[in-house]
Amino acid sequence: MSAQPIGVVVEGQIDRVAVENILATRSLAVDPNRVIITGGRRRFDARLTKYNLAARHGPWLALRDADHDAGGCPVTLRRALLMVQQSPALCLRLAVRTLEAWLLADVDAFAAHFSVPRYTVPRDPEEPGPAEGDPRQRLSVLEASGGANGDGAPAGYERTRP
Numbered sequence: 001m002s003a004q005p006i007g008v009v010v011e012g013q014i015d016r017v018a019v020e021n022i023l024a025t026r027s028l029a030v031d032p033n034r035v036i037i038t039g040g041r042r043r044f045d046a047r048l049t050k051y052n053l054a055a056r057h058g059p060w061l062a063l064r065d066a067d068h069d070a071g072g073c074p075v076t077l078r079r080a081l082l083m084v085q086q087s088p089a090l091c092l093r094l095a096v097r098t099l100e101a102w103l104l105a106d107v108d109a110f111a112a113h114f115s116v117p118r119y120t121v122p123r124d125p126e127e128p129g130p131a132e133g134d135p136r137q138r139l140s141v142l143e144a145s146g147g148a149n150g151d152g153a154p155a156g157y158e159r160t161r162p
Helices: 013-025 041-054 074-081 099-105 107-114 135-145
Strands: 006-010 030-037 060-065 090-095
Touching: 006 013, 006 041, 013 030, 013 060, 013 099, 030 041, 041 060, 041 090, 074 090, 090 099, 099 107
Parallel strands: 006 030, 006 060, 060 090
Antiparallel strands: none
């Protein structure tokens, strides 16, 4: 991994794990000193301009769920989030609708990685089911039923217990 390590800003812990795994598939390293978990979209949005400025000194990947913001239009949301010139070293990605839906969309890879039976992964992660609710809830239900760590959590992710 000879490329400069990448700073990462995401909304939550599972987003961090997903980004680190995605970057690893491309042999890209995450700078452990530049991993920011904002704890939600409001804080993410409020701080994005700072990470855009920080990208002058090194690469950053910013990943945010689009949810239903800006009327569900990711282009409008992107414009609203970055009202200044975007640094070439900032990669802003919007997960439409959520990162969890992205993960659930690849049924085979999800089932293999999370050690759950393929049939338990919803075929349409955006379509609410009777018990599962939205993609975040579905992911939590599936995590609880298996997991690469044997405790219902994916590899690299520590389950937090109430």
